Amino acid sequence: MQMTSGSDAGFRLTGRKVFLIFLAFFGTIFAADAFLLTSALRTWSGLEVRSPYQAGQRYNAELAGAREQEARGWTMDLDVRRAGDEEADVTAIARDRSGRPITGLAGRASLERPTDKRFDRAAGLVETERGTYRAVIEGALRGQWDLVVDFSDQHGERLFRRRSRVILP
Numbered sequence: 001m002q003m004t005s006g007s008d009a010g011f012r013l014t015g016r017k018v019f020l021i022f023l024a025f026f027g028t029i030f031a032a033d034a035f036l037l038t039s040a041l042r043t044w045s046g047l048e049v050r051s052p053y054q055a056g057q058r059y060n061a062e063l064a065g066a067r068e069q070e071a072r073g074w075t076m077d078l079d080v081r082r083a084g085d086e087e088a089d090v091t092a093i094a095r096d097r098s099g100r101p102i103t104g105l106a107g108r109a110s111l112e113r114p115t116d117k118r119f120d121r122a123a124g125l126v127e128t129e130r131g132t133y134r135a136v137i138e139g140a141l142r143g144q145w146d147l148v149v150d151f152s153d154q155h156g157e158r159l160f161r162r163r164s165r166v167i168l169p
Contacts, residue, residue, distance in 0.1 A: 065158060065161075069159070069160055069161065072097070072159070072160070073096065073097030074094060074095065074096055074097070074102060074160055076092055076093070076094055076149065076162050077092070077093040078090070078091070078092050078147060078149060078164055079091040079092075080147055080166045082168055082169060086139055086140060086141060087136055087137065087138050087140060088111060088137045089134065089135075089136055090125070090135045090136075090137060090147065090149070091133070092107065092109070092125060092132070092133045092134075092149050093131055093132050093133075094132075094133065094160070095131060101129075101130040101131020102131050102151075103127060103130050103131055104127075104154075105127070105133070105151040105152065105153070105160075106124075106125075106152045106153070106156075107124065107125030107133045107135075107149065107152075108123070108124055108125060108149070108150050108152075109123055109124075109125050109135040109137060109147065109149050110122040110137075110147070110149075110150075111137050111140050111145045111146070111147060112145060112146040112147075112148060113144075114144060114145070114146055114165075119139070121137045121138065121139045121140055123135040123136060123137045123138075125149070140168055142168055142169060143167070143168060144165065144166075144167050145165075145166050145167070145168060146163055146164070146165055146166075147163070147166045148162070148163050149161070149162045
């Protein structure tokens, strides 16, 4: 009985086979990385702010503005209702410390998606009655939103800001 050694079995590891194994291994890694990168770029909604550094520099001014807003004693009643399939009707009733309506303000209402800034929508608030401001925001899909209402004086200085989480059915 004659025995053959393992090297005579027919499989030979050549330089060409090593190169093909190398290409298959790194090709698989490259394909997975390319897929993950394109998926991340397609779903990335952008930054919260354009320049985090500048936002940090304005932080103390934002705190001072919040203290001034608190000192004014203004109150704001907000209501958001579905106006159409993709519209939201925003009503803001502004009152001073003694309960009198606040008139003559320039206002803006924004619906911001907490998860995707690409869907953010905004509209100007118009005074329809004394102290009552309304806006219709188009493109407001169903789901959870942050409603941000800003009021400014004639010079554009922000006097009041209110942020509320709302759900549009």
